[in-house]
Amino acid sequence: MKAVFKTVVPNKSIDLYVKNIMLFEKERNLYTSLPFFADGYPGLMFQQTEQRLVVYPYNKTMSTVFLYGQTLNPISLEIFGTYRIIVFQLYPFVLKSLFDILPNDIKDNCCDMTDFLKRIGTDFDSNLCNGMTTKELIESITEIIILLAERKTKSLDKNIVCAVKDIIESKGQKNIQSVILKTSLSSRTFERRFLAEIGLSAKHFAKIIQFQSSMKQLSSKEYIKLTDIVYQNGFADQSHFIRSIKTFTGRTPKYFKNR
Numbered sequence: 001m002k003a004v005f006k007t008v009v010p011n012k013s014i015d016l017y018v019k020n021i022m023l024f025e026k027e028r029n030l031y032t033s034l035p036f037f038a039d040g041y042p043g044l045m046f047q048q049t050e051q052r053l054v055v056y057p058y059n060k061t062m063s064t065v066f067l068y069g070q071t072l073n074p075i076s077l078e079i080f081g082t083y084r085i086i087v088f089q090l091y092p093f094v095l096k097s098l099f100d101i102l103p104n105d106i107k108d109n110c111c112d113m114t115d116f117l118k119r120i121g122t123d124f125d126s127n128l129c130n131g132m133t134t135k136e137l138i139e140s141i142t143e144i145i146i147l148l149a150e151r152k153t154k155s156l157d158k159n160i161v162c163a164v165k166d167i168i169e170s171k172g173q174k175n176i177q178s179v180i181l182k183t184s185l186s187s188r189t190f191e192r193r194f195l196a197e198i199g200l201s202a203k204h205f206a207k208i209i210q211f212q213s214s215m216k217q218l219s220s221k222e223y224i225k226l227t228d229i230v231y232q233n234g235f236a237d238q239s240h241f242i243r244s245i246k247t248f249t250g251r252t253p254k255y256f257k258n259r
Contacts, residue, residue: 004026006022006023008138021088022085023084023086025085028082038073040070044090049079049082065114091161159190
């Protein structure tokens with residue numbers, strides 16, 4: 001049976017915190033490897049597998065629900081058996097506010113959310129979830145985000161929220177100084193607060209967003225020549241584009257072009 005992948009628009013009640021909801025699903029599956037590259041977003045992931053889900057190259061077997069931080073190094077999800085995966089792609093400024101987690105502490109890492117969810121009165125027992133439809137699971141996770149938003153003890157940094165969205169909307173091409181000028185902060189204060197809230201410098205975050213935009217175009221074959229991707233995504237030249245792809249995937253554009 002063919003694998004299912006689709007995106008779901010988050011409920012308006014959580015769209016300040018959640019950019020996208022992604023669904024991966026396949027029945028009658030023996031083994032699947034799903035590659036994940038840097039995209040600028042942490043996420044809350046629910047996963048059900050017939051046997052197990054292992055994150056490679058860390059060889060870490062994952063729990064039913066876990067929170068992951070900024071993914072800088074390429075990883076893959078090694079899935080054994082039938083699977084259903086729901087990912088709430090979070091805006092990077094919500095980790096401190098909603099989960100009381102410092103972004104640097106979870107960068108290229110993840111944490112089991114089982115005990116955390118029990119503390120707030122929610123139990124995502126895998127046996128209980130077996131009887132739930134995907135729609136019901138998405139609604140349940142949405143309710144968790146709403147609950148966390150209502151209980152949050154730290155406010156969002158509005159200047160950093162605006163800066164992040166500015167960078168995302170420009171696909172990482174906007175000059176960082178022009179982003180800073182739209183805030184009420186000095187360059188030094190902005191960089192310090194951006195790093196504290198996101199776990200990355202603004203320049204590094206912009207490079208990841210730029211990479212993701214070019215990677216999407218490369219993977220979907222929406223170009224005639226590679227130089228189309230280079231200049232449409234604001235790279236200075238083809239060598240900068242190749243370096244970006246290789247940095248975040250470990251492979252050259254030729255590998256993805258030929259797939």
